Amino acid sequence: MDEFGIKVSQQGDVSVLRVKGYLDAHTAPELEKRMQELISQDRVRLVMELAELEYISSAGLGVFMAYVDEVRGRGGDIKFSSLTPRVYTVFDLLGFPILYEFFPETGEAVKRFPHADSADRGRA
Amino acid sequence: MDVNITSEFRHLARVRSLIEERADSVGFDRAAASEFILALDEALTNIIKHAYHSQPGHPIEIHLSMQSDEAYAEITDYGDAFDPDPVVSAAQHYKELPKHRGGLGIPLMERLLDAVEFDIRPGVRNVIRLRKRRKVA
Numbered sequence: 563m564d565e566f567g568i569k570v571s572q573q574g575d576v577s578v579l580r581v582k583g584y585l586d587a588h589t590a591p592e593l594e595k596r597m598q599e600l601i602s603q604d605r606v607r608l609v610m611e612l613a614e615l616e617y618i619s620s621a622g623l624g625v626f627m628a629y630v631d632e633v634r635g636r637g638g639d640i641k642f643s644s645l646t647p648r649v650y651t652v653f654d655l656l657g658f659p660i661l662y663e664f665f666p667e668t669g670e671a672v673k674r675f676p677h678a679d680s681a682d683r684g685r686a
Numbered sequence: 687m688d689v690n691i692t693s694e695f696r697h698l699a700r701v702r703s704l705i706e707e708r709a710d711s712v713g714f715d716r717a718a719a720s721e722f723i724l725a726l727d728e729a730l731t732n733i734i735k736h737a738y739h740s741q742p743g744h745p746i747e748i749h750l751s752m753q754s755d756e757a758y759a760e761i762t763d764y765g766d767a768f769d770p771d772p773v774v775s776a777a778q779h780y781k782e783l784p785k786h787r788g789g790l791g792i793p794l795m796e797r798l799l800d801a802v803e804f805d806i807r808p809g810v811r812n813v814i815r816l817r818k819r820r821k822v823a
């Protein structure tokens with residue numbers, strides 16, 4: 563079975579989390595830990611790249627719900643990219659697309675964040 | 687087929703793949719099988735989290751019956767009882783994502799299955815029955 567894993571990379575001031583495998587109640591704490599680490603380092607512009615995510619249950623969905631208010635309150639967001647139709651269906655069934663942005667490509671999701679310089683001005 | 691596990695989340699993956707194999711071997715539709723599997727994962731996760739308060743070592747019995755046109759599971763636990771009626775009725779009226787974390791499992795089960803039934807006998811045992819018919823093409 564495919565191992566669960568998360569790889570984090572930076573694209574400018576946007577953190578891209580490539581989540582792979584099966585995200586359930588067993589693996590969700592790992593995602594939660596990575597999100598907490600990033601947010602504590604003031605990295606609140608987050609893109610979840612889910613192309614290799616095979617499976618998600620409510621335990622995984624709950625992690626996004628737990629942090630979205632905080633990251634938005636700090637000028638960031640959680641955006642999603644490159645979901646397989648099977649995984650997207652689960653988000654869609656519960657109404658995620660009304661409150662979150664989904665993109666076919668990670669690059670588009672990254673570009674949707676305001677540029678770093680304008681964000682810096684905003685912060686100062 | 688009967689599968690017995692104890693109340694630890696690490697067993698979820700094994701149960702999911704057992705059901706997937708079983709579905710394949712009886713020719714149950716794959717898309718319907720993956721919806722059934724997610725619903726069953728939600729039921730098991732709730733039992734571990736809420737009925738057994740995430741304490742390990744408690745028994746969960748899964749009885750599975752798979753045919754080419756129908757998947758059926760009966761899950762028994764001996765943890766805390768709860769009143770499913772308000773939760774199920776809220777799930778049936780689910781309209782939008784809640785503001786705070788949680789509360790998605792039973793709405794998912796309601797949407798993914800043809801029938802969900804909670805048969806709770808406080809202090810005796812709790813049974814959850816899940817039924818999914820193959821999508822008619």
Ligand SMILES: Nc1ncnc2c1ncn2[C@@H]1O[C@H](COP(=O)(O)OP(=O)(O)OP(=O)(O)O)[C@@H](O)[C@H]1O
Pocket residue numbers: 620621624728732733735736737766767768773787788789790791792793
């Ligand atoms: N097997 C169970 N035993 C005891 N209580 C349960 C059980 N299943 C559900 N509940 C109760 O019903 C509530 C709703 O369950 P539901 O699965 O919809 O949400 P959740 O488990 O709280 O969060 P999520 O599933 O989104 O992670 C739970 O919070 C719990 O109080």
Ligand SMILES: [Mg+2]
Pocket residue numbers: 620728731732789790791792
């Ligand atoms: Mg739940």
